[in-house]
Amino acid sequence: MTTLTDPPKESFRLSMLIYDTRYRSATIQVVALMGFMLLAAWLISNTLTNLETLGKPISLAFFTEPASYDINQRLLEYDSRDSHLRAAFIGLLNTLVVAVLGCITATILGVLIGVLRLSKNWLVARIMTVYVEMFRNVPVLLWIVLAMAVLIESLPSPRAFRGENPEATMSLFDTVAVTNRGVYIPEALFHNSLGNIHLFGQSSMRFDISLDLVAFLVVLIAGLFVSNKIKQRADKVQEETGERPTTWWQRLAVVFVPIVILLAILGFHLGYPELKGFNFSGGTHMRNSLIALWLALSLYTAAFIAEIVRGGILAISHGQTEAAGALGLRQGRIMSLVVLPQALRVIIPPMISNYLNLTKNSSLAIAVGYMDITGTLGGITMNQTGRELECVVLLMGVYLLISLSISFVMNWYNKRVALVER
Amino acid sequence: MKKSVIFGAATLACMSAVAATAGTVDDVKARGKLNCGVASGLVGFATPDANGEWGGFDVAVCRAVAAAVLGDPKAVEFVPTTGKTRFTALASGEIDMLARNTTWTFSRDVDLKFTFVGVNYYDGQGFMVPKELGVSSAKELDGATVCIQTGTTTELNLADFFRTNGISYEPVPIETNAEAQQQYLAGACDVYTTDASGLAATRAAFENPDEHAVLPEIISKEPLGPLVRHGDNEWGDIVRWTLNALITAEELGVTSANVAELSAGTNNPEINRLLGSEGSLGEMLGLSADWAKSAIMAGGNYGEVFEKNIGENTPIGLARGLNAQYTDGGLIYSPPFR
Numbered sequence: 001m002t003t004l005t006d007p008p009k010e011s012f013r014l015s016m017l018i019y020d021t022r023y024r025s026a027t028i029q030v031v032a033l034m035g036f037m038l039l040a041a042w043l044i045s046n047t048l049t050n051l052e053t054l055g056k057p058i059s060l061a062f063f064t065e066p067a068s069y070d071i072n073q074r075l076l077e078y079d080s081r082d083s084h085l086r087a088a089f090i091g092l093l094n095t096l097v098v099a100v101l102g103c104i105t106a107t108i109l110g111v112l113i114g115v116l117r118l119s120k121n122w123l124v125a126r127i128m129t130v131y132v133e134m135f136r137n138v139p140v141l142l143w144i145v146l147a148m149a150v151l152i153e154s155l156p157s158p159r160a161f162r163g164e165n166p167e168a169t170m171s172l173f174d175t176v177a178v179t180n181r182g183v184y185i186p187e188a189l190f191h192n193s194l195g196n197i198h199l200f201g202q203s204s205m206r207f208d209i210s211l212d213l214v215a216f217l218v219v220l221i222a223g224l225f226v227s228n229k230i231k232q233r234a235d236k237v238q239e240e241t242g243e244r245p246t247t248w249w250q251r252l253a254v255v256f257v258p259i260v261i262l263l264a265i266l267g268f269h270l271g272y273p274e275l276k277g278f279n280f281s282g283g284t285h286m287r288n289s290l291i292a293l294w295l296a297l298s299l300y301t302a303a304f305i306a307e308i309v310r311g312g313i314l315a316i317s318h319g320q321t322e323a324a325g326a327l328g329l330r331q332g333r334i335m336s337l338v339v340l341p342q343a344l345r346v347i348i349p350p351m352i353s354n355y356l357n358l359t360k361n362s363s364l365a366i367a368v369g370y371m372d373i374t375g376t377l378g379g380i381t382m383n384q385t386g387r388e389l390e391c392v393v394l395l396m397g398v399y400l401l402i403s404l405s406i407s408f409v410m411n412w413y414n415k416r417v418a419l420v421e422r
Numbered sequence: 423m424k425k426s427v428i429f430g431a432a433t434l435a436c437m438s439a440v441a442a443t444a445g446t447v448d449d450v451k452a453r454g455k456l457n458c459g460v461a462s463g464l465v466g467f468a469t470p471d472a473n474g475e476w477g478g479f480d481v482a483v484c485r486a487v488a489a490a491v492l493g494d495p496k497a498v499e500f501v502p503t504t505g506k507t508r509f510t511a512l513a514s515g516e517i518d519m520l521a522r523n524t525t526w527t528f529s530r531d532v533d534l535k536f537t538f539v540g541v542n543y544y545d546g547q548g549f550m551v552p553k554e555l556g557v558s559s560a561k562e563l564d565g566a567t568v569c570i571q572t573g574t575t576t577e578l579n580l581a582d583f584f585r586t587n588g589i590s591y592e593p594v595p596i597e598t599n600a601e602a603q604q605q606y607l608a609g610a611c612d613v614y615t616t617d618a619s620g621l622a623a624t625r626a627a628f629e630n631p632d633e634h635a636v637l638p639e640i641i642s643k644e645p646l647g648p649l650v651r652h653g654d655n656e657w658g659d660i661v662r663w664t665l666n667a668l669i670t671a672e673e674l675g676v677t678s679a680n681v682a683e684l685s686a687g688t689n690n691p692e693i694n695r696l697l698g699s700e701g702s703l704g705e706m707l708g709l710s711a712d713w714a715k716s717a718i719m720a721g722g723n724y725g726e727v728f729e730k731n732i733g734e735n736t737p738i739g740l741a742r743g744l745n746a747q748y749t750d751g752g753l754i755y756s757p758p759f760r
Contacts, residue, residue, distance in 0.1 A: 068578045080581035157609025277565040369595040383573035386534035
C-alpha cells in the first residue's frame with residue numbers, strides 16, 4: 001500500500017525571485033519600476049539643484065505681479081496692470097476660441113470633402129483628391145503663415161477707405177469692412193441691456209457673463225425644446241393614423257417668435273463699424289491673426305478628417321447602399337440615413353485624435369501674432385519673468401488638461417454611437 | 423537608508439554636472455569657436471551678407487571677443503536669436519555670450535541672472551510712421567495699430583507710455599524685425615516701435631526711406647550691451663574688458679591701421695599696457711599678452727566699428743550723439759587699463 005504524502009513544503013529562498021518562473025516576472029517589473037522612479041527622482045532633483053545653484057529656485061510668485069503688456073485679442077477685460085495669471089487666463093480663452101471654431105469648421109469641411117471625394121463625378125472627386133493631398137503634405141505652420149501673408153498683402157489697409165474717392169469701400173451695404181487688419185462686422189447692441197454678472201469678484205479669474213446673451217440662449221433652448229415636443233407629437237400622430245400633420249410653421253413660430261419679442265424688449269440694434277482716426281471703430285473686430293489661424297487650421301485638419309470620413313464610408317458594405325436603394329431611397333438620404341450613421345463608428349475614434357491635433361497645433365499661433373496661451377504664458381510672461389521651467393510645465397499641464405477633456409467628451413460620444421452588441 | 427543613498431548619489435551627480443559647466447572660457451578654447459548670440463537680421467547691427475558672412479555693430483563685439491580669446495576673429499559660430507529666444511539660449515548654455523541690442527535692466531541683471539558687461543550703444547525707444555499719416559507726435563497716436571516685437575522691453579514701455587498718456591492703441595505682436603517690416607509696409611500697422619537705432623536700421627532697408635518719419639519722442643532709456651550668464655566671473659571679465667579695450671583704443675587713438683606699429687612699444691604706458699608690451703594684463707585675464715591687439719585688429723576700435731556699420735556715412739546714418747567718447751561730450755567711457 002502506498003501512502004500519499006504531501007510534497008515537502010519548499011521554504012522561500014531569495015534566489016527564487018530570479019529562478020522561479022512564478023516570481024520572475026513580478027521581480028522584473030518591480031526592478032523596472034524602481035529604476036524608472038530612480039531616473040525620475042534624479043531628473044527632478046537635478047533640475048531643482050541646478051536651478052538653486054543658478055539662484056532661480058522654483059517659485060510661482062511672479063503670477064501675482066502685473067504683466068505690464070497688452071493683449072489685443074481678449075474676450076474679457078484686461079489691461080497691462082493685470083497680473084500674469086490673468087494674462088495666461090486670457091490666453092487660454094483665446095486658445096479655446098480658436099480650437100472650438102477650428103474643430104467645427106474642420107468637421108463640416110472634412111465631412112463634405114470626404115463624401116465628395118467618393119463622388120461619381122470624375123472632376124469633383126479629382127479636385128477633392130488634389131485638395132487633400134495638398135493640405136496633408138505641407139506643414140500646417142506654412143499654411144498659417146501663407147494665410148496671414150495673403151490677408152495682409154491682398155486686402156486694403158484702413159487708409160485706403162479714407163478720402164473723397166477712396167480706393168476701397170465697405171461691403172454689404174456699408175456694414176462690413178474687410179481690411180488687412182481684420183474684418184469689422186456689425187455688433188449686437190441693446191438699448192435696455194440687462195448688464196453683466198461679475199463672477200469671482202476682483203480675482204485673476206474674474207469672468208463677466210452678459211445677461212443679454214444668457215436670456216437669448218434660455219429663450220432659444222426653450223423654443224427648440226417645445227419645437228422638439230411638437231415633432232414628437234407629430235411622429236405619434238403619424239404612427240397612429242398614418243397622416244403627418246403639418247407642423248413646420250408651428251415649429252418655426254415657437255422658436256422665432258419668442259426670440260423676436262425678447263430682442264424687441266431688450267431694444268436690439270446693430271452697431272456698425274466706422275472709420276475713426278487710424279482704424280475702424282465700433283462693430284466687432286475679427287483680427288487677421290485669428291482669421292488666418294482659424295482658416296489654416298481648419299483647412300489643414302479638414303484634409304485629414306476627409307480621409308477618415310472616406311475610410312469610414314468605404315468600410316460600410318456596398319450591400320447596405322444597394323439595400324437602401326432597393327427600398328426606394330434617394331442618394332442623399334442613403335448617405336445621411338444609412339451609410340453615415342454606420343460609418344460614424346469607424347470615424348469617431350480617429351476623429352478624436354484630429355481634434356487633439358488641431359488644438360495642439362493652435363500653439364503655432366505666435367507665428368501670426370495671435371495671443372493664445374503659448375503667446376502669453378509661454379511667450380511674453382516667460383520671457384519677461386525668466387521663469388522658463390515654471391511656465392513651460394504649467395503650459396504642458398494646461399494642454400494636457402484640454403486634450404484629456406476633449407478625449408473624455410469624445411469617448412463618451414463614441415460610446416453612445418457605438419454598436420450595441422447583444 | 424536605501425533612499426538616502428539614492429538621493430546622495432543623485433545629488434552628487436548633479437553637483438558634478440554643475441561643476442562641469444563652470445569655465446566658459448575653457449569650453450570656448452576647447453571648442454575652438456565662440457558661440458555668440460546675435461539678432462536674426464537687423465541691418466547694421468547683425469546681418470549676414472550675400473556670402474553668408476555675418477557683419478554689423480553687434481557682430482563686431484563677438485568677433486573682438488573671439489579674437490581676444492582664440493586669436494581668430496572668424497572663429498565665431500553666430501546663433502541668430504529672436505527677442506523671445508535669446509535669454510533661454512544664453513541661460514541654457516547654447517551660446518557663450520549674447521550681443522543682440524539687449525537692454526540692460528534691473529530685472530534681467532538681478533532676477534534673470536545675467537551679467538551685463540557694459541554698454542555698447544545708448545539708445546531709446548522711438549516710433550516710426552508713414553509720412554502720409556500726417557502725425558507729428560507720438561501723443562497723436564490715439565487708436566493706432568502698433569507693431570511691436572514681442573518679449574522685449576519696448577513692449578512694456580509701449581504699454582506704459584499709452585497708459586500714462588491716457589490714449590489707446592492696438593498692439594500687433596510680431597516675432598522678428600523682418601516680420602514687423604512686412605506688416606508695417608503693407609499697412610497692417612500704422613506705427614512701428616522699437617529702439618531708435620533699430621528704427622533707423624529698418625528704415626534704411628526700405629525702398630523709399632523718405633516716405634517714413636521717426637517721431638521726436640524717445641520714450642525710454644535703452645542702454646544696449648553684451649551680456650553673459652551670472653556666476654562665471656572669469657568669462658564676464660574677458661567680455662567686459664574686450665569691449666573696454668575697443669573703447670579705450672579709440673580714446674587713445676589706437677586704430678586697426680596703427681595697432682601693429684604701436685604694439686611694438688610707445689612712450690604712453692597705458693597704450694603699452696593695453697597692447698601687452700608692458701605689464702601682464704593679458705595673463706591676469708588668462709589670455710595671451712596681445713589679446714587686446716587681436717581684438718582691435720578684428721574690426722578696429724569702437725569708433726571705427728561705429729562708423730563702418732551704423733555711422734553717418736552708412737545708409738543707417740546714426741550720429742554719434744550719446745555714443746561719442748566722454749571726451750567729446752558723449753557717454754562712452756571705459757575704466758582705465760591699469
